[in-house]
Amino acid sequence: MRIFPIITATLVCIAIFLAVFQREALVDFAARFGAQDSAETAAQATPPAQEIAQDDAEDGRVHVLVRRSTAQITENAVPLRGRTEAMRAVTVAAETAGRIVSTPIRAGAYVETGTVLCQIDPGTRLTAREEALAALESARARLPEAEAQLAGARAQLTAAQIDANAAARLSESGFASETRAAGAEAVREGAQAGIQSGEAGVAQARSGIRSAEAAVTRAQEEIDRLTISAPFAGYLETDTAELGSLLQPGSPCARIIQLDPIKLVGFVPEAQVDRVAVGAGAGARLASGRDVIGEVSFVSRSADERTRTFRVEITVPNADVTIRDGQTADILIRSVGIPAHLLPASAMTLDDSGTLGVRIVTDGMVQFMPVRMLRDTATGVWLTGLPDMADVIVVGQEFVTDGVAVRVSYDEVTQ
Structure with a gap:
C-alpha cells in the first residue's frame, strides 16, 4: 500500500475545507501574522533614516x-510651414x-531655350509680307522723284530771283517798265510756291516709306x-497643342x-x-x-492683408x-x-497669472522666473x-511659492 498518495489527498482535503468552510478564520490568522512582520521591520529601521525624518519635521522647510x-x-531657428x-x-x-x-511634344519632356513647341500654319501671311515689301520698294522709288522736283523748284526760284532783281534795278533807272518788274516778281513768287510743293512731296514720299516699313514689320512679326x-x-507639364488644333490669341500651347x-x-509671422x-x-x-538645405x-x-504674414523664399539646389x-515642407x-x-x-x-516660467533658488529662497521656450528636443x-x-x-516646484525657504539637494546632472 502506498502511503504518500493517501497523505497528499488528506492534505488537499484539509486545505479545501479551510478555504471553503473556515475562510474567515484563515484570513484573520494571515492578518495577525503580517502585522507582526511589519512591526518587526519597523523596529529594525536604521537610526540615521529616523534621524533625518525627525530633522525634516523639526526644520519645517520643503525639500x-x-x-x-x-x-x-x-543656434536659434524660425520654424515655418511651407x-x-x-x-x-x-x-x-x-x-x-x-x-x-x-507634331506635339509630350508632357515630361525636357526642352532647351528656343525649342519649337508649336508651329502655326502661315496661311496668307507670307503673301501679305511680300505685298508689304513691294509697297516699301515703291515708296522708296518715289522719294528720288520728289527730291528731283524739289531741286528743280529751287533752281527756278534762283533764276526768278535774279530776273526779279534785275528788273527792279532797270525799272528804278528808267530802262525798264514797272510792268516788267511786276511780272518778274510774280514769277519769283511762283517759284517759291513750287519749292513748298516740292518739299511737301519729299515729306510725303518719306512718310510713305516709313508707313511701308511699318507694314513690313507688322507682317514679319505676324x-x-x-x-x-x-x-x-x-520640363513640360502638359502636352503641346495637338496637330490640327485651332489656336486663338491667348490659347495655351504648353x-x-x-x-x-x-x-x-x-510665411513668417510679423512677430518673428x-x-x-x-x-x-x-x-x-x-x-x-x-x-x-538652402539659403534665404x-x-x-x-505683409499679406489677411494673415499679416510675410512671404519668405529659400533657394535650394535641385540638380537631379x-x-x-x-511638395509640403517643414522649414x-x-x-x-x-x-x-x-x-x-x-x-x-x-504662476498665479498663468505666466510660463520656472522656479529658481536664490540664497535659499524660491523665486519665480518667466521664461520663453525656444524649441523642444x-x-x-x-x-x-x-x-x-x-x-x-526640477522636483518640488509645484509645492513652493515666491519667498519660501527651501532645503536644497542638487541633481547629479550638471551643465
Missing part, C-alpha cells in the same frame, strides 16, 4: 531637488490665330508669332517649369520677421522625408530635379544664436529669460 544650469549659446515652388512656371500661349501644323518657342530650359534651382516658400534675413541658412524636411533669397517687405513643385531658418538653458520640460510651471527644452547661472528647481 526640493535643484539643477544648477549654465547658459549656453544655442511648400516647394518652381523657380519659373509659364504657360506659353499663342499670340495669333491659326491651325497647328507641328510670321514670327507663328513659331512658339520655349522661353527657358525646363506649360513649362524650371526646377533647378527650386524655391521653398513659407525681424529674425529672418536674406542670406541666412535654412533647412527643410519634405513630406517624403527628404532633408534639403527673399523676404517680403509687405527630384524635388517636385508643390527651419537659422537665426542669430542666443544664450539659453537646457532643462527638462517638467521643470516648467505657471529629445533631451529637454531650451529656455531663455534666466540668468547666466541659475539653480532651477
Whole structure:
C-alpha cells in the first residue's frame, strides 16, 4: 500500500475545507501574522533614516531637488510651414490665330531655350509680307522723284530771283517798265510756291516709306508669332497643342517649369520677421522625408492683408530635379544664436497669472522666473529669460511659492 498518495489527498482535503468552510478564520490568522512582520521591520529601521525624518519635521522647510544650469549659446531657428515652388512656371500661349501644323511634344519632356513647341500654319501671311515689301520698294522709288522736283523748284526760284532783281534795278533807272518788274516778281513768287510743293512731296514720299516699313514689320512679326518657342530650359507639364488644333490669341500651347534651382516658400509671422534675413541658412524636411538645405533669397517687405504674414523664399539646389513643385515642407531658418538653458520640460510651471516660467533658488529662497521656450528636443527644452547661472528647481516646484525657504539637494546632472 502506498502511503504518500493517501497523505497528499488528506492534505488537499484539509486545505479545501479551510478555504471553503473556515475562510474567515484563515484570513484573520494571515492578518495577525503580517502585522507582526511589519512591526518587526519597523523596529529594525536604521537610526540615521529616523534621524533625518525627525530633522525634516523639526526644520519645517520643503525639500526640493535643484539643477544648477549654465547658459549656453544655442543656434536659434524660425520654424515655418511651407511648400516647394518652381523657380519659373509659364504657360506659353499663342499670340495669333491659326491651325497647328507641328507634331506635339509630350508632357515630361525636357526642352532647351528656343525649342519649337508649336508651329502655326502661315496661311496668307507670307503673301501679305511680300505685298508689304513691294509697297516699301515703291515708296522708296518715289522719294528720288520728289527730291528731283524739289531741286528743280529751287533752281527756278534762283533764276526768278535774279530776273526779279534785275528788273527792279532797270525799272528804278528808267530802262525798264514797272510792268516788267511786276511780272518778274510774280514769277519769283511762283517759284517759291513750287519749292513748298516740292518739299511737301519729299515729306510725303518719306512718310510713305516709313508707313511701308511699318507694314513690313507688322507682317514679319505676324510670321514670327507663328513659331512658339520655349522661353527657358525646363520640363513640360502638359502636352503641346495637338496637330490640327485651332489656336486663338491667348490659347495655351504648353506649360513649362524650371526646377533647378527650386524655391521653398513659407510665411513668417510679423512677430518673428525681424529674425529672418536674406542670406541666412535654412533647412527643410519634405513630406517624403527628404532633408534639403538652402539659403534665404527673399523676404517680403509687405505683409499679406489677411494673415499679416510675410512671404519668405529659400533657394535650394535641385540638380537631379527630384524635388517636385508643390511638395509640403517643414522649414527651419537659422537665426542669430542666443544664450539659453537646457532643462527638462517638467521643470516648467505657471504662476498665479498663468505666466510660463520656472522656479529658481536664490540664497535659499524660491523665486519665480518667466521664461520663453525656444524649441523642444529629445533631451529637454531650451529656455531663455534666466540668468547666466541659475539653480532651477526640477522636483518640488509645484509645492513652493515666491519667498519660501527651501532645503536644497542638487541633481547629479550638471551643465
